[in-house]
Amino acid sequence: MDRRRVLNIYKALERHYGEPRIELVYRSDFELLISVILSAQTTDKKVNMVTPILFSRFPDACSLAEASPAEVEEIIREIGLFRAKARNIISSAKIICRDFGGRLPSDYKSLISLPGVGRKSANVILSALFGEQAITVDTHVKRLSYRIGFSNKKSPLTIEKDLMKIWPRRIWSSMSNYLILHGRYLCKARRPDCGACPIARLCEKRI
Numbered sequence: 001m002d003r004r005r006v007l008n009i010y011k012a013l014e015r016h017y018g019e020p021r022i023e024l025v026y027r028s029d030f031e032l033l034i035s036v037i038l039s040a041q042t043t044d045k046k047v048n049m050v051t052p053i054l055f056s057r058f059p060d061a062c063s064l065a066e067a068s069p070a071e072v073e074e075i076i077r078e079i080g081l082f083r084a085k086a087r088n089i090i091s092s093a094k095i096i097c098r099d100f101g102g103r104l105p106s107d108y109k110s111l112i113s114l115p116g117v118g119r120k121s122a123n124v125i126l127s128a129l130f131g132e133q134a135i136t137v138d139t140h141v142k143r144l145s146y147r148i149g150f151s152n153k154k155s156p157l158t159i160e161k162d163l164m165k166i167w168p169r170r171i172w173s174s175m176s177n178y179l180i181l182h183g184r185y186l187c188k189a190r191r192p193d194c195g196a197c198p199i200a201r202l203c204e205k206r207i
């Protein structure tokens with residue numbers, strides 16, 4: 001797909017969704033990190049339901065570092081994989097408190113050294129907190145990249161490489177956010193609403 005078409009898709013999504021946003025609710029770098037770890041294989045909505053209690057009980061990395069796994073599990077038990085996630089967020093909090101003075105590191109290598117943080121999560125954090133351009137290939141971006149015609153690949157890393165070639169760098173973060181919103185609200189996995197889609201004329205509709 002040529003860049004002109006990519007930019008037309010971008011502009012149409014921008015008109016439709018406005019400000020490119022992420023839907024996790026957070027008030028600090030620490031809160032975003034924890035929310036991103038919790039959001040693996042569950043919805044942002046569910047994460048947003050448990051984090052207010054979690055963050056009122058453990059407002060920063062050093063307090064969460066001291067938490068008992070049982071107490072954290074109890075608070076987050078409504079979300080999937082809650083035992084593993086409780087372990088991961090406590091371990092990440094310990095590393096941040098011990099090695100980074102309680103502040104979230106701002107480089108990719110340090111971020112992916114935190115338990116529960118992989119490439120996708122690190123990219124979300126780098127783009128949302130540190131203003132870097134990063135492509136986030138989650139389940140929606142993966143599905144829409146194929147449907148729209150951006151990439152034929154199957155693995156997130158190879159899809160990301162394809163997207164890097166055809167998306168101008170300045171739109172990496174915001175286009176990722178638009179595709180996530182679009183996948184959530186219109187181009188859903190089971191029933192894409194092509195009739196109401198603002199990019200229908202530009203999409204290859206490979207469904």
Ligand code: SF4
Pocket residue numbers: 147148186187188192193194197198199200201203204205206207
């Ligand atoms: S036209 Fe249909 S398949 Fe293409 S992005 Fe829109 S909803 Fe998805």
